[in-house]
Amino acid sequence: MRLHSMAKVIRSKNAGPCLLTLDIMLPDAATFAHVVARVGSLRAQVAQRYRLSENQVTVLPYEPALAVKVTLPREIVSGDVGDRDVYGAQQHVPLLDIEL
Amino acid sequence: MTAIARLLDDFGRRRRPLRSLGASGQLGYGIPTPAFERGLASAPDMIGVDMGSIDIGPAYLGSGKMAPTRVGAKRDLRKVLRAARRLDIPLIVGSAGSAGARPHLEQTLQIVREIAHEDGLAFRMAVVAADVSRGELRQAIAAGRVRPMDTMPPLTEADVEAASHVVGQLGLEAFRRALEADVDVVVLGRACDTGIFASIPAMLRFPAGISMHMAKIIECASLCCIPGGRDTILGVLDDHGFELESMAPNRRATPSSVAAHSLYEQADPYEVREPSGRADLRHVTYRAIDDRRTRVEGATFEAAARLTLKLEGASKLGHRALLIAGAADPRFIERHEAIFAEVSRIVRELVCEDAVEDYRLGFRLYGVDGVRSWAEPPAQMPREAFVMGECIAPSPERAEEVIRTTKQYLLHHGYEGRLSTAGNLAFPFTPPEVLIGEAYRFNVFHLMDVDDMARLFPVEVETLS
Numbered sequence: 001m002r003l004h005s006m007a008k009v010i011r012s013k014n015a016g017p018c019l020l021t022l023d024i025m026l027p028d029a030a031t032f033a034h035v036v037a038r039v040g041s042l043r044a045q046v047a048q049r050y051r052l053s054e055n056q057v058t059v060l061p062y063e064p065a066l067a068v069k070v071t072l073p074r075e076i077v078s079g080d081v082g083d084r085d086v087y088g089a090q091q092h093v094p095l096l097d098i099e100l
Numbered sequence: 101m102t103a104i105a106r107l108l109d110d111f112g113r114r115r116r117p118l119r120s121l122g123a124s125g126q127l128g129y130g131i132p133t134p135a136f137e138r139g140l141a142s143a144p145d146m147i148g149v150d151m152g153s154i155d156i157g158p159a160y161l162g163s164g165k166m167a168p169t170r171v172g173a174k175r176d177l178r179k180v181l182r183a184a185r186r187l188d189i190p191l192i193v194g195s196a197g198s199a200g201a202r203p204h205l206e207q208t209l210q211i212v213r214e215i216a217h218e219d220g221l222a223f224r225m226a227v228v229a230a231d232v233s234r235g236e237l238r239q240a241i242a243a244g245r246v247r248p249m250d251t252m253p254p255l256t257e258a259d260v261e262a263a264s265h266v267v268g269q270l271g272l273e274a275f276r277r278a279l280e281a282d283v284d285v286v287v288l289g290r291a292c293d294t295g296i297f298a299s300i301p302a303m304l305r306f307p308a309g310i311s312m313h314m315a316k317i318i319e320c321a322s323l324c325c326i327p328g329g330r331d332t333i334l335g336v337l338d339d340h341g342f343e344l345e346s347m348a349p350n351r352r353a354t355p356s357s358v359a360a361h362s363l364y365e366q367a368d369p370y371e372v373r374e375p376s377g378r379a380d381l382r383h384v385t386y387r388a389i390d391d392r393r394t395r396v397e398g399a400t401f402e403a404a405a406r407l408t409l410k411l412e413g414a415s416k417l418g419h420r421a422l423l424i425a426g427a428a429d430p431r432f433i434e435r436h437e438a439i440f441a442e443v444s445r446i447v448r449e450l451v452c453e454d455a456v457e458d459y460r461l462g463f464r465l466y467g468v469d470g471v472r473s474w475a476e477p478p479a480q481m482p483r484e485a486f487v488m489g490e491c492i493a494p495s496p497e498r499a500e501e502v503i504r505t506t507k508q509y510l511l512h513h514g515y516e517g518r519l520s521t522a523g524n525l526a527f528p529f530t531p532p533e534v535l536i537g538e539a540y541r542f543n544v545f546h547l548m549d550v551d552d553m554a555r556l557f558p559v560e561v562e563t564l565s
Binding site for chain 2: 082
């Protein structure tokens with residue numbers, strides 16, 4: 001299944017000017033467990049889509065909100081020359097069709 | 101008796117839950133009146149508002165300009181100031197003027213003084229500026245007491261020289277010193293948003309972990325609710341936990357909506373950091389009281405071995421000019437990368453004939469790569485696209501020279517295979533070139549060890565009457 005058909009929220013935002021944090025919020029415990037069981041594959045696909053190495057990608061399951069948080073370094077520090085998304089609010093799109 | 105003295109006196113006679121009102125997550129963008137009034141009718145002990153964030157980018161910190169309009173900031177400050185004085189409860193404002201450097205703080209204080217004068221309000225106000233001097237920064241660098249955050253490079257003396265403002269995120273310790281100056285109103289420069297709502301609990305000896313956790317949530321007003329929003333929220337703190345209730349009847353604070361709030365703009369949802377330590381959220385429980393209120397327990401506080409200050413600074417890059425245009429010709433859109441490169445070269449040859457290449461020129465084609473730099477080109481090119489040219493140069497004149505030349509040569513560029521020989525661009529209006537002001541970048545985002553916050557950030561007291 002693809003993430004966009006599993007998740008109820010998929011969003012991105014800055015966590016400070018150097019990092020991008022992506023939240024994948026899942027609708028129920030079963031879907032959360034499905035994603036958590038595949039964090040290795042999630043990390044690999046995120047790294048490939050954001051052109052990063054796997055060790056630059058942090059994946060953290062957050063059970064209280066049935067969410068998985070992905071944190072990445074930004075390609076360009078927020079607002080610096082060549083940045084295209086100062087708040088980082090539209091950087092979630094490469095996640096949408098990840099197959100897990 | 102001041103508002104804080106009255107509150108401390110009341111708690112001295114009878115220990116009870118503390119009722120904190122998070123009036124607005126970002127002061128200056130409007131405080132919805134119905135929810136705010138409902139909050140004021142709920143017997144609050146204090147009102148807190150945050151004005152700041154680093155997410156708005158480097159321009160405000162660099163330039164000294166506020167993010168909200170002065171009119172918006174004054175309207176909202178008037179609302180909270182009048183309410184706090186009417187109820188005679190403390191008002192705490194953090195990250196004054198959005199970026200929280202001296203110019204932002206001064207603009208905010210000037211507005212507060214105007215309101216006091218116009219509305220005949222009398223009060224004592226404590227102010228703490230968050231600016232860190234170049235001298236202190238140089239000493240700290242030399243002593244090896246500054247470390248980069250995240251992906252930043254090490255801080256250099258050149259960065260310190262280049263930064264137009266450097267601020268430190270003050271912690272609850274600074275809010276507490278301000279309150280201990282026996283005041284009604286506290287205004288801080290750049291500050292951790294948690295300090296706004298965790299400082300009074302610290303004075304009243306509520307557990308630090310749960311106080312910080314509550315503070316982190318209510319500083320965003322009703323964002324932790326479903327549906328999330330900007331309406332005022334009430335946080336009721338006791339010795340074992342806290343309860344959240346939005347003052348807007350349609351917004352529900354549910355266990356999952358409150359838990360989810362810890363994810364927001366944070367790399368680690370299990371902790372809340374501030375200079376003196378961190379709240380650990382690993383063992384937190386969220387329980388519904390009813391369908392609109394949630395009770396939260398279980399955060400613990402871990403004191404840091406030493407005080408660390410998060411530094412933020414921005415330096416000027418130059419002046420920014422834009423070219424605003426559209427394109428629909430499929431060949432232009434298909435070949436845009438080569439066209440932009442060719443036009444950049446032509447422009448460079450013209451504007452650098454008797455000057456050095458002292459500017460940066462870039463293009464974004466919205467519809468293709470305006471929002472992000474994609475790993476792959478799109479499967480299909482769009483029917484229309486928005487062309488934005490951007491030049492950053494040392495002076496406004498130079499930026500305009502480059503962008504106007506660019507407009508002319510991009511409009512008429514005879515690229516390979518061109519059919520539309522009368523012009524490549526659709527201008528929505530003229531002039532299509534705009535000078536948008538100074539451009540900045542974050543060049544400081546570092547941690548600095550500090551021994552004595554009070555020496556670096558003294559409290560200033562002002563009496564308004």
